[in-house]
Structure formats: structure tokens, C-alpha cells
Amino acid sequence: MDDTASTASFEDVVERFRDMPRIGGRGGLIIDSPPPVEIPDEDVPDVCYVLQYEEYGKGIVEVRRGPKPIDPDVRDTLDDRNKRERKKSVLEIITVVSTKLSNNIPTYDVRRNRPTYYPARHHWRHPSEDEDDMQITKSENTVMVIKSRHLINALAAVVSYYPGTSFMGDEVRIEAPYYSIIHNAEALLRYKDSQPDTHDAEYAATTSKHIDILLEFLDDTYDESYRRALKMDPTAFCTTFDPYSVGIIDAVAQVLLPSVSGSTTHRGVRAELYKLNVYSGPSGRFKPHVDTPRSSSQFGSLVVCLPVEHEGGQLKVRHKGQEMTFDWSANQDKPDHANRLQWAAFYSDCEHEVLEVTSGHRLTLTYNLYAVRGAGRLTGVSPTLNPTHLPLFQALKGILSQDPFDGQGGTLGFWCSHVYAYNHTKETPLPATLKGVDAVLWESFQALNLDPKIAPVIMMSESNRLMFSAWYNDPGLHTSPWAIRLRKTLPSTMPSEWIIGYKFGVKVDRSSPAEELDDFHKLYQRWGSYSREPVHWLTKPVESELQLIYTAYGNEASAQAEYSNCAILVNVPPYK
């Protein structure tokens, strides 16, 4: 055959070989089927794997069933081939292996820069064929057949529309790699926990069980081009590594744990060992995916990389257009490499991928992270929280490098995003109990040598601000004897409207009632100091707390109160 054969269509090829003898026992495709074996109901697996051999010109020549994926190339180890089932499985995974004729001209693998024959694993020669460029190729197609009515109803309820998939009828067929379900896995999980009232307890329990079976199956079944790695369940291996005792879970809790509005305590993190993964060079990888949550309290995943030499295999984590790369192949030449564990944790909604491992073996332990009731650790105590590795650190560095105050200096302010009972009878120890992003901000400023302060901040009342600006805006006042006396006690320029407390805790000021401008000035000075101007607030305040109680004198004396918010403040010095 000449070179043009590489462009011949499949029909041409079939035409040319129309008279070729049928493919027979050689090549190991056809087996004489043993008589069907009955299996008792209780042996029907939840997920039943079916392997069908279809042969060119003959149709289905063999069917094998089993509770585990069946390797089409391993033939003699299967005990229960051709079992027939009476009770239905929840899922049937049918792989059809078919043979066809094609030419043997290599295509070019651009990525590896060398010719490739496709499909690589499954081709062999026909005995009667004497032309080098023709061969019989074997291809595999897999489809999931959902047989459970409970599951079909659940899917119909959560998947409003997915191109090419319909959730109607007694059976639903979905082709691998099952995108229509993967894209709705979270909705399915929510449905599990909030089923319609019309479901009685038994129906709801079965639905819930069948959803679990489906999600578990999806998580275990990525096709090879997607996940090229060995993975092991914790039942199949042992490890003494404990992410709690080395402080990883503390650090995760501080940074990742979602805040609870109004809560005054931390929520804890429970980490459950999920898998051991081995990605081996030269082609181990895991394409972009989102992990399937195992329950509604799962908020993220933790990946711990064991100190085994490898090249490549960078973990990329993405969220809303931001990407973070964890390259654990670096640093391997450091003397203490064998003692180093590197890790990453991310929220469940982050897409992530493992790039190709080009050599060596990349071993990771993965953990599912669940939010539970519990207590956190003190910020700064955990040595595993390195803020310079977090995206926020880079963002802050970026803000500062852009000179936010035009060289003049000023104050950067962040209202804490979490709630702290900082003025309750027993003062909350801050910054020790900072949570989540607040802790990261604090640690990041420390790492930038910027000496952050955390304090309650009062915003001067509107009426006092007017009183102050009237004074500073009207130079005429400055000549009256009253003004001359006042000037001695007031700052030379209009003070900031932000007053930063010296300490936490409600203060009751028992001095004589405040009435004039200088009374308020002194009152503020007893409690705190005016912020350096200008102040650049980067977040919005959350909950305010009662802060300063004093007496004011209008027509008569009355008790007044000022409220504060908790803030992290950083003085940015002027550029020299």
C-alpha cells in the first residue's frame, strides 16, 4: 500500500477486505461460553461491571459480568463469567470491546514528538493478512446503565437539562466519562439531604444509598487518559503519618474554615484519610477535575506529598480565574528532603490537576476535610502556616508595591471578617484567636515586617465630626479668647475620624460630662488615639460592639455610648 493509504476511509478499508475470512479463535477473542450460572439475590452487586465482546461481522460474542472492573486482556482469572442476575444492580457499567479493520500507518504524537500507533495497547495482526499496513484493532466503549428507579428520579429532579442525556424511562444510559452526572454531583448530594416530603423513610433511605453508590463509583472511575495513577483505599495500606500532630490540620482550620455568622467559637476540622496515589514517570497525571464531596459537611481536600524523588507532577489549583501551583519536585536536593512533607489544602469548589510526572514516583496521601465543632489553635503558634505561600500574601505585596499613598505614607485598614467577642466580660485574646482570612492577613503583615496592630476602632459621631470641622474650617474662631485657649489642647490639624483604642474591653469613662469640642477630644484621647491619615479601608466592617460609655451634657447630662469594630491596621511609612 502506498502513502495515500493513510488517508483512506474506514469504508475503503472494509471494502478491500470484504472477502477476508472471519476472525477466529487465534488472537484470543472468542471463548465458548460456559452455561449461565445463577447467582443468589444477595450476591447481586450494587455496581455490576459488564464486559461485552463484539466482533467484526458477528455482533456480541461474549458477555462477562462481575462486581469489579473486568480487564479485557486477562481472561482466566474471572470466576463468575456469564453469571445471570435476577435482582437488579443499581448501576451496570457496560464496556463493549469491538474489533475493526484499520491501517497500520502511524499518526504523529505531537506531545512526545514521535510516531504513535493507535490504539496503543490493543492491536494485533490477522493471521491471513500479509500486508504490513493493515491490522485489526480493538476498541473499547463504556456506558453506565442506571437501573435504580430511585436514582433516576433523583437525577431527573436535579439535572434540569444536559445535552444528549435524558433521565426518563426505566433505564438511563450515560456514556463514559459521565459528564452529565459529574457536573451535577453537588446538586445530587444536596438532594440526598433534602428530599421531597413525598418520600417515605424507606424510599428516602434507598435514594440516599443509591446516590452514595453513584458518587462513590464516579470518584473511583476516571478513565485512564484522565487519571493515570495508582490509587489505594486506606483498607489496603497502613501509614503512621498523622496530619494533626504535625500541625497541618490546625493550619487548615485557621485558613480554610468557613466563618459562621454570629459565631464566637471556631469550627474544627476533621480530616479523613481517603487514598494513597502513586503517579509514576513518564506519564502519571490527573487532568483538571473537581473532587466529589463525600457529604455536605465536607468543605475541602488535603493533599500531602511524601518525600519520594520525582520530576514534574505540579499540582495546580484554580478558583475564579486565580491559579496556584504547588511544585513538590523542587527542593528535592535539599539535605533534609527526606524529612520534608509538603502539602496543599483547598476548598471543594476549586478545580485542580496534577501535571505529567516526567520521571520518578510522586506519592500523595489525600484526605477529605469536614467541618465539625471544635477549637482552633493560636495564630503564630503553628509553624506549618507559612503565609508567604498563600495567594493573599502576594496580593498584599502587590498593593504595597503600587505605593497606595503616593509616597506620603498612611494607614491600611482591614475590618476583621470574622466576629470576635472582644469586649465581652472576659476579653477575647487577640490576635491569638484570629480566624481564617484575618489570621492570614495578620501573619502576612508580620512576614512583610509591617508591624500590624489589632484594635477596636470607633468612628467619630457625625455631630462631633461637624463640631471638629467647624473649628478647623473657620479661621475666624481662632482669634477669640476662647479659641486661643482651646487651641492649646487640640491637634494642629483636623484629626482623623477614626479613633483606635489602646485596648479591648468596654470602657466606662467617669470624667465630668462632655460638652465642648475639647471635652470630646480629651475623652477620645483617654480611650485611644486618632489614626494616621489617610486611611485606606480594604474591607467592610461586620458586627460592631459596645465600646465607650460616657456622660454628655446637652440641656442636661445623659449617658452616651460609642460602638467600635475590630480592625487590623498597618502604618505604611512615607517613601524616603
Ligand SMILES: O=C(O)CCC(=O)C(=O)O
Ligand atoms: O495527588 C494529588 O496531588 C491530587 C489528587 C487528587 O486530586 C484526587 O485524588 O482527587
Ligand SMILES: [Fe+2]
Ligand atoms: Fe482531586
